Amino acid sequence: MGLEAVVGDIKEKGRKEAAEIQAQTAAEVTSILEEAQEKVAAIKQAAEDDVQREVTRIVNQEVSAANLAVKRETLNAEKDTLARVHASTLARITDQPADFHAQALRYLLPLAAADIGGGTVYCNARDVSIVKEILAENADLSGFSLGNPVEIEGGVVVESADGRMKVDYSYRTFMETVWESGLKDASDILFP
Structure with missing residues (x-):
């Protein structure tokens, strides 16, 4: 074999090795690029998932805040309505005819006498003559005397002679008792 044949063999072998190295390099480059693309896709997906979670959290937070604000406004409106109903009811009781107030006082004063043996009876200016x-x-x-008029809508406040005991039979006190016990029922009727 001649020198040229040996050189040709070496060149051929070099070309084959170069081709193999280039093929391996191309395969490695392709593999590295595929891995990089997979990592990029995973990072991109994770970022999108994080963004979606954050968007969902913010939307839920805003919806909750809006619902809370609506509920607060609704409750304030209901509270205002109930306060107006309360005031209106007390005003209507106060505006009843004189015979209504006289009948109420004829009922309330003996109750006070049963609770307190004697003392001072306080009523509003409108009811002084009937009391x-x-x-x-x-x-x-007979153990009771009439005190100075007080600012109540109706009914009486009775104080014992020694001043240690007071019984409040005013309309407002009765109204508050009924109001507290019936507030939930009234709310359910007014705001179903």
């Missing part, structure tokens, strides 16, 4: 009349005509109420 005087009731005290004068009822012997069971």
Whole structure:
């Protein structure tokens, strides 16, 4: 074999090795690029997932805040309505005819006498004359005297002679008792 044949063999072998190295390099480059693309896709997906979670969290937070604001406004409106109903009811009771108030006082004063043996009866200015009349005509109420008028819608407040005990039979007190016990029922009726 001649020198040229050996050189040709070496060149051929070099070309084959170069081709193999280039093929391996191309395969490695392709593999590295595929891995990089997979990592990029995974990073991109993770970022998209994070963004979607954050968007969902923010939307949920805003919806919750809006629902809370609506509920607060609704409750405030309901509270305002109930306060107006309360005031209106008390005003309507106060505006009843004189015979209504007289009948109420004829009922309330003996109750007070049962609770307190004697003392001072306080009522509003409108009811002074009827309270005087009731005290004068009822012997069971002889231990009571009429005090100065007080700012109440109706009914009486009675204080014991020694000042240690007070019984509040004013319309407002009765109304508050009924109101507290019936508030949930009233709310359910007004705001189904």
